[in-house]
Amino acid sequence: MKPVVNQFRTEVGYFCLVSTMNLVVGAIAIVSGLLYIIASVLGLTNSMASPELRLLTGVVAMICFGLGVSAFHTTRRISAGVREVRDLLDAQDPSLSYERITCLIVRMLAHYREIRRTLGTVILIGPLCGLCLFLLGILTSLETFSCGPGSFSITLDNRITILAQVLTLAILAANLASSYYLTKFAVAWNNRLAEIEESECALKASLGLDEP
Amino acid sequence: MTGRRTVYEIYWEILVYCKSARSFTAIINRCDLNSKTAQEYLEFLTSKGYLATVKEEEKIRYVATPESAEYVRLFSTLYQKLFDSGPGFRLG
Structure with a gap:
């Protein structure tokens, strides 16, 4: 019985860990989205190259905020x-009793049947949330950009870029990792x-139910 | 216990809980059932001989019979076998 308890305990523990990671990223997305919305609407980000860029940042920030709320709530x-x-x-x-561990397994399965569809949403929303944060990082660090026929050039502010991009890349990687692990969990539980x-x-x- | 359970999981919960004699109210509270469905489950288990009724202080109580042991054991074995393999990764 011991391997069953260990396996069950490990899986439940890891699931909690991964979902905590998702919750943290969701909270970061909410706060970042909100801050960027305010900054874009009020025009606080003077460093931005053009009003179009500010508008684009505002739109991405709104999407990021929405996805953050959704990721946080569903997770x-x-x-x-x-x-x-x-x-x-x-x-x-x-040393859990034979019946107690079965009871907890039944409880977990009953819960999984309830969250099965929501888990699919979390797996999808997570990376999108990270992607939006990454885009916000790029948009913020844009100093100039120009777009002409057959040419496209951008200049990034190096002071912000390194730190911000590393941070947003780390968040994106964490989100992709959590989605990967949640997918593995979902496959195993399905x-x-x-x-x-x-x-x-x-x-x-x-139970004698298959008797004619 | 909340969440979506199969009928077999509910039967198992009732039988395990009724190892010692339990009242109808205690069963519906513990197994999170409404009285109508609980009545159906108890009637079924009683008809199959897995539950017996005993009268204690003018109150009817339900108790699992030795015949239910095979079902309880089979159920536990099948559910614990689910954890023979995991999701196939290690986080740490």
Whole structure:
């Protein structure tokens, strides 16, 4: 039984870790989006090359804010039930009884059936959120840009670029990583649900429900 | 317990909870069921001989019979087998 407890505990722990990462990025996206919206509307970012660029930044900031709110809200919803299971697991004696661990597995499966669709949304929104933050980083660091027939040139402010881009790239990488891990979780848990459906025949027979 | 459960999961929960005699109210509270569906589940389990009714202080209580042990064991084995393999990655 020990490997089952270890595997279950590890998965639940990692799920909480990944969802916390998503929550943090969602919060960063909300704050950044809000700040950039205000800055663009009020024209506080004087360094920006043109009003068009300011408008574009405002639009990206609004999208970033919306995605941030959505990522934060949906991640909070999916992680609440998993955190409950993790807290119950942590409160248990290390030598969990056979029935107790099954009870927690049933609880986790019941929660997963509820969040299955929402998890798909989180997997999709996460990287988009990171991409918007990355775009905001690029737009902010643009000093000049020109666009002509057959030519396109941009000048980036080096002072801001290095730090901001590294930061936004790190956020984007974190988001892509969390989406990757959440996808792995989703695949594993979908397989488990499929396995349960298959094993229902055995349970049915045990209950004598397949008798004519 | 909240969330979407299958009927087999609910049967298992009821049988495990009724290892010692339980009242109808205690069962619906613990297993998060409404009284109508709980009545159906209890009637089914009783008809199959997995639950028995006992009268204690003029109150009817439900208790799991030894026949239910096979179902409970099979259920636990099947559900724990799900964790023979994980998502196939390590975070740390």
